[in-house]
Amino acid sequence: MSTEPLPASSPFLHVHKFGGSSLADAGRIASAARIAAGSPGAHRVVVVSAMQGVTDALVALATAARAGDDTTPAWTALAERHRATALALAGADPAPLCDRLALESEALRGDLEALARATGDAVVRLSERIWGHGELCSAWLMQAALGGEAAGWTRLDTREVLVVRAADMGAQVDRDASLHRLRAWRTRHASTHIVATGFVARTTDGEATTLGRNGSDHSAALLADLFDAASVTIWTDVDGVLSADPRLVPDAVCLPALSYAEACELAYFGAKVLHPRTLAPLQARGIPLAIRNTLAPARPGTRIDARGEAAASPVKGLSIVDGMAVLELVGSGMTGVPGVAETLFAALHDAGVSVTMISQGSSEHSICCVVREVDAGRGRAAIDAAFAEAIAAGQVEGVRMQDGLCVLAAVGDGMVGVHGVAARLFDGLAQARVNIRAIAQGASERNISVAIAQAHATRALRAAHAAFWLSPQTVSVGVIGPGHVGRALLEQLAEVIPRLRAEAGVDLRLRGLASSRWMRLGDAPMDPASAAAQLDGDGAVPCDLDAFAAHVRASHLPHAMIVDCSASDAVAERYAGWLAAGIHVVTPNKQAGSGDWTRYAAIMAARRAGGSRFLYEATVGAGLPVVLTLRTLLDTGDTLHGIDGMLSGTLAWLFNRYDGREPFSALVREARALGYTEPDPRDDLSGLDVARKLVILAREAGRPLSLADVEVESLVPDALRSVDVDTFLARLDLLDAPMQARLDAARAAGCGLRHIAKLDSEGRATVGVQALPADHACMHTRLTDNLVQFTTARYAENPLVVQGPGAGPEVTAAGVFGDVLTIAQALGAGPRRSP
Numbered sequence: 001m002s003t004e005p006l007p008a009s010s011p012f013l014h015v016h017k018f019g020g021s022s023l024a025d026a027g028r029i030a031s032a033a034r035i036a037a038g039s040p041g042a043h044r045v046v047v048v049s050a051m052q053g054v055t056d057a058l059v060a061l062a063t064a065a066r067a068g069d070d071t072t073p074a075w076t077a078l079a080e081r082h083r084a085t086a087l088a089l090a091g092a093d094p095a096p097l098c099d100r101l102a103l104e105s106e107a108l109r110g111d112l113e114a115l116a117r118a119t120g121d122a123v124v125r126l127s128e129r130i131w132g133h134g135e136l137c138s139a140w141l142m143q144a145a146l147g148g149e150a151a152g153w154t155r156l157d158t159r160e161v162l163v164v165r166a167a168d169m170g171a172q173v174d175r176d177a178s179l180h181r182l183r184a185w186r187t188r189h190a191s192t193h194i195v196a197t198g199f200v201a202r203t204t205d206g207e208a209t210t211l212g213r214n215g216s217d218h219s220a221a222l223l224a225d226l227f228d229a230a231s232v233t234i235w236t237d238v239d240g241v242l243s244a245d246p247r248l249v250p251d252a253v254c255l256p257a258l259s260y261a262e263a264c265e266l267a268y269f270g271a272k273v274l275h276p277r278t279l280a281p282l283q284a285r286g287i288p289l290a291i292r293n294t295l296a297p298a299r300p301g302t303r304i305d306a307r308g309e310a311a312a313s314p315v316k317g318l319s320i321v322d323g324m325a326v327l328e329l330v331g332s333g334m335t336g337v338p339g340v341a342e343t344l345f346a347a348l349h350d351a352g353v354s355v356t357m358i359s360q361g362s363s364e365h366s367i368c369c370v371v372r373e374v375d376a377g378r379g380r381a382a383i384d385a386a387f388a389e390a391i392a393a394g395q396v397e398g399v400r401m402q403d404g405l406c407v408l409a410a411v412g413d414g415m416v417g418v419h420g421v422a423a424r425l426f427d428g429l430a431q432a433r434v435n436i437r438a439i440a441q442g443a444s445e446r447n448i449s450v451a452i453a454q455a456h457a458t459r460a461l462r463a464a465h466a467a468f469w470l471s472p473q474t475v476s477v478g479v480i481g482p483g484h485v486g487r488a489l490l491e492q493l494a495e496v497i498p499r500l501r502a503e504a505g506v507d508l509r510l511r512g513l514a515s516s517r518w519m520r521l522g523d524a525p526m527d528p529a530s531a532a533a534q535l536d537g538d539g540a541v542p543c544d545l546d547a548f549a550a551h552v553r554a555s556h557l558p559h560a561m562i563v564d565c566s567a568s569d570a571v572a573e574r575y576a577g578w579l580a581a582g583i584h585v586v587t588p589n590k591q592a593g594s595g596d597w598t599r600y601a602a603i604m605a606a607r608r609a610g611g612s613r614f615l616y617e618a619t620v621g622a623g624l625p626v627v628l629t630l631r632t633l634l635d636t637g638d639t640l641h642g643i644d645g646m647l648s649g650t651l652a653w654l655f656n657r658y659d660g661r662e663p664f665s666a667l668v669r670e671a672r673a674l675g676y677t678e679p680d681p682r683d684d685l686s687g688l689d690v691a692r693k694l695v696i697l698a699r700e701a702g703r704p705l706s707l708a709d710v711e712v713e714s715l716v717p718d719a720l721r722s723v724d725v726d727t728f729l730a731r732l733d734l735l736d737a738p739m740q741a742r743l744d745a746a747r748a749a750g751c752g753l754r755h756i757a758k759l760d761s762e763g764r765a766t767v768g769v770q771a772l773p774a775d776h777a778c779m780h781t782r783l784t785d786n787l788v789q790f791t792t793a794r795y796a797e798n799p800l801v802v803q804g805p806g807a808g809p810e811v812t813a814a815g816v817f818g819d820v821l822t823i824a825q826a827l828g829a830g831p832r833r834s835p
């Protein structure tokens with residue numbers, strides 16, 4: 001075979017191929033022409049496919065013609081589509097272009113009529129001619145869009161030069177004959193810029209033929225070889241070769257570079273952006289190939305060459321081939337017998353069955369291969385027939401067949417010689433509960449393929465993708481309740497998320513935000529800094545917590561977490577379901593921890609069942625480590641005797657400030673404005689909020705305390721207990737006189753007022769205002785300080801004290817954030833969520 005370059009070839013010649021999606025209409029063709037005209041290089045060959053949908057229409061026309069159906073309406077529609085495109089492209093004088101296209105259309109009509117009557121070889125010959133009609137029209141249209149002959153663009157009907165012959169492995173180019181014809185063509189056409197028809201070629205007998213469906217990529221590669229081009233660019237409607245099919249894996253990334261070998265593997269395994277045959281001619285000549293997006297030509301796309309490029313992940317791409325079946329030949333008589341595999345594969349070859357994957361255990365007790373589902377029955381019959389004697393003799397059991405499978409392939413040069421790659425893939429699949437039916441890895445180590453149930457395809461692909469491309473600490477996060485605490489949390493997330501990702505590999509992705517009325521869900525991570533402000537804008541939908549949880553629990557991300565910053569009991573009602581589904585829950589909301597005991601027990605059980613975590617540090621003492629301290633005491637074997645102290649930030653602040661000069665009601669309003677109080681301040685004043693905290697701590701210590709068991713003194717006047725919040729706030733001054741009287745009495749006794757909670761060693765729980773002497777520890781607190789004393793077996797004489805600000809959006813949000821991080825940081829080592 002000659003490798004002599006063309007005289008006119010040069011490193012300045014570049015081939016650009018535009019697929020059907022880039023030529024969908026006149027506007028797209030014009031854009032493609034601008035890209036081609038503006039591309040670098042002194043010589044350009046632009047290879048075109050048929051306009052989008054045209055080849056399908058031609059195949060249907062040919063089928064209809066053979067069936068004797070009336071093809072006129074479809075033929076007319078096609079001719080009209082090309083004519084309308086010509087009118088839109090050709091500017092002032094469209095007649096010559098329209099005439100050319102009309103001639104092509106007439107030729108097509110003649111071929112369709114002939115096909116209707118044809119017999120024998122003529123059927124194939126005419127069909128091939130009809131299928132290639134779209135590329136002929138596209139070339140006329142593209143030439144016009146580029147400015148025609150006047151602008152130096154000559155049209156090459158590739159059927160004149162590209163000679164192919166049918167071979168076992170598809171159309172094979174006759175390179176010498178093609179070179180010879182191309183040289184002859186170039187003596188007649190001196191142009192430096194060429195528009196060439198993709199897909200079509202000629203047989204060695206001079207008949208029109210095609211390179212097979214989507215063969216235009218192949219045409220571009222063959223022409224690049226013949227023209228000795230410096231590069232090929234395939235322009236399509238995606239950014240390049242992606243790490244996985246983005247319709248199945250939302251986090252798929254565009255791969256900047258691939259080696260020819262990697263691209264081959266991915267193309268064979270279903271990465272539809274590249275036709276598998278494209279690479280061989282380019283690889284043989286070392287011509288680099290770029291895949292780029294016509295709709296975003298500024299993006300760099302994917303470069304494919306001999307070098308490829310090392311990447312962060314050892315696996316470059318993952319792909320799935322659907323509709324596969326396993327054929328397994330089993331028999332103890334096969335062990336050590338030479339020729340079994342040869343007989344099996346010869347049988348499949350004779351039956352025209354292509355084998356995608358082969359696997360044989362070293363015991364040689366069985367050989368299994370994966371074939372297309374549509375071929376499986378034929379393949380099975382062929383193997384049965386080939387081994388009929390051995391089966392009759394009992395040496396071979398026969399062929400087992402399992403359909404409903406697909407093949408998932410992980411591809412990458414970076415896998416070669418690197419340990420742990422297969423483990424990562426299998427671990428990812430195991431975490432997603434995907435059973436592997438068969439495994440194959442060639443000695444090149446560039447591809448690991450597994451056959452799995454078709455029904456698990458998407459789940460498996462997402463799990464495998466996450467295993468290689470995402471940090472194991474990637475968490476899909478949904479926040480409920482963008483109030484004081486929720487907004488403060490979002491601000492903190494916005495500030496810290498980039499650093500966490502860069503420095504700790506913790507990748508928190510805000511994918512949902514909900515208030516009591518609205519929710520906003522995002523596939524791409526939302527910006528926490530602006531999410532709350534945009535919550536009820538365009539794209540928001542009415543809040544539906546089921547849909548919210550389903551979205552947050554995205555199966556393409558390893559972990560999911562809901563952070564409930566509401567005070568809602570209805571939201572707490574969902575925790576058990578979320579935890580059982582593997583969603584971690586973090587909250588400052590006290591409803592679940594202090595609510596109905598049965599529900600509380602169900603939540604704790606669901607957490608265990610779902611392998612998820614439920615953290616609620618901020619329910620007591622806001623950002624203070626109160627729950628953690630108690631947990632640590634108990635986990636290290638200490639025994640709790642009692643808890644006492646100040647558990648309300650609001651009441652601490654009120655009694656710190658209240659000296660009789662300003663009415664108590666005015667201070668309550670101020671505390672509310674500062675974000676210290678509960679959404680309904682009566683929850684603080686009634687002692688209910690503190691009672692809830694006491695219940696949470698008691699339960700943490702294993703005591704089944706309920707709210708009804710807590711003796712609570714309320715500061716809310718009877719007249720204000722049942723009114724709505726606004727009325728309550730309007731009539732707050734009803735609190736002033738009784739509170740002034742209490743303060744006066746306390747002062748008369750040399751004391752001050754403090755709100756105190758107590759859980760004693762007998763399990764008795766009390767909450768209320770007490771007059772305390774000036775030397776009491778609780779009289780030496782500031783602002784919203786909580787003061788929690790744990791009396792335990794170890795801290796019996798001198799209790800362990802946790803003290804500090806116990807209310808306020810920022811400190812509470814920090815407590816919530818701390819829980820989020822506790823979970824996320826532990827995820828690196830722990831198992832991923834089950835799907």
Ligand SMILES: NC(=O)C1=CN([C@@H]2O[C@H](COP(=O)(O)OP(=O)(O)OC[C@H]3O[C@@H](n4cnc5c(N)ncnc54)[C@H](O)[C@@H]3O)[C@@H](O)[C@H]2O)C=CC1
Pocket residue numbers: 480481482483484485486514515516517543565566567568570571588589590618619620621622649675676677678679806807808809812
């Ligand atoms: N503010 C503080 O200092 C502290 C607050 N907490 C707790 O934090 C939680 C939030 O407190 P704040 O932010 O101050 O309250 P807030 O009233 O400012 O915010 C509550 C948010 O929850 C939302 N919400 C209410 N019901 C909802 C539902 N059914 N579904 C979805 N969203 C709903 C509201 O729309 C609002 O955005 C409360 O549970 C509170 O007890 C805990 C410790 C300290």
Ligand SMILES: N[C@@H](CC=O)C(=O)O
Pocket residue numbers: 618619620621622647648649650651676677678684689806807808
């Ligand atoms: N309103 C509560 C907030 C924290 O739970 C308080 O004041 O303590």
